[in-house]
Amino acid sequence: MGGEPKDQDSQMAAQLKRGDTTAIESLYDRYGRLAYGLAFRILNERGAAEDVVQDAFVSVWRNAAGFDAGRGGLRAWLLSIVRNRAIDRLRGTTRTRTEVGLGALPERALRRRLLRRYLAALTWPFDRSRSSGPPARARAP
Numbered sequence: 001m002g003g004e005p006k007d008q009d010s011q012m013a014a015q016l017k018r019g020d021t022t023a024i025e026s027l028y029d030r031y032g033r034l035a036y037g038l039a040f041r042i043l044n045e046r047g048a049a050e051d052v053v054q055d056a057f058v059s060v061w062r063n064a065a066g067f068d069a070g071r072g073g074l075r076a077w078l079l080s081i082v083r084n085r086a087i088d089r090l091r092g093t094t095r096t097r098t099e100v101g102l103g104a105l106p107e108r109a110l111r112r113r114l115l116r117r118y119l120a121a122l123t124w125p126f127d128r129s130r131s132s133g134p135p136a137r138a139r140a141p
Contacts, residue, residue, distance in 0.1 A: 017065055036049055059085075
């Protein structure tokens with residue numbers, strides 16, 4: 001996807017509306033770190049920020065048909081979802097939901113791929129030599 005950022009976002013929005021999984025991957029590649037940075041600034045907790053970002057991207061995927069370019073850009077829509085979810089979590093108003101199987105295989109596979117990419121993006125700048133897994137902890141004597 002070449003060209004202007006707004007053109008790329010409108011192309012991604014159209015692909016999302018068609019259910020094209022490559023669009024959510026592109027959206028994540030483009031705005032995942034920005035979304036995480038926003039969530040982390042609001043929550044100041046890594047795990048909570050990761051959860052909020054994952055929920056936001058799943059929400060974008062599920063509600064892509066509701067995106068209206070006339071009301072704003074894709075980036076703004078995504079970041080408003082992240083912001084609102086983070087504030088809800090801060091206030092403790094996050095609805096508790098019970099997931100009885102995710103039903104749709106594409107969503108489950110999408111979550112897995114997004115989580116892998118997200119974790120890789122988090123570890124890459126800090127330690128290129130590590131292939132996977134958490135950092136080694138010092139053992140108490």
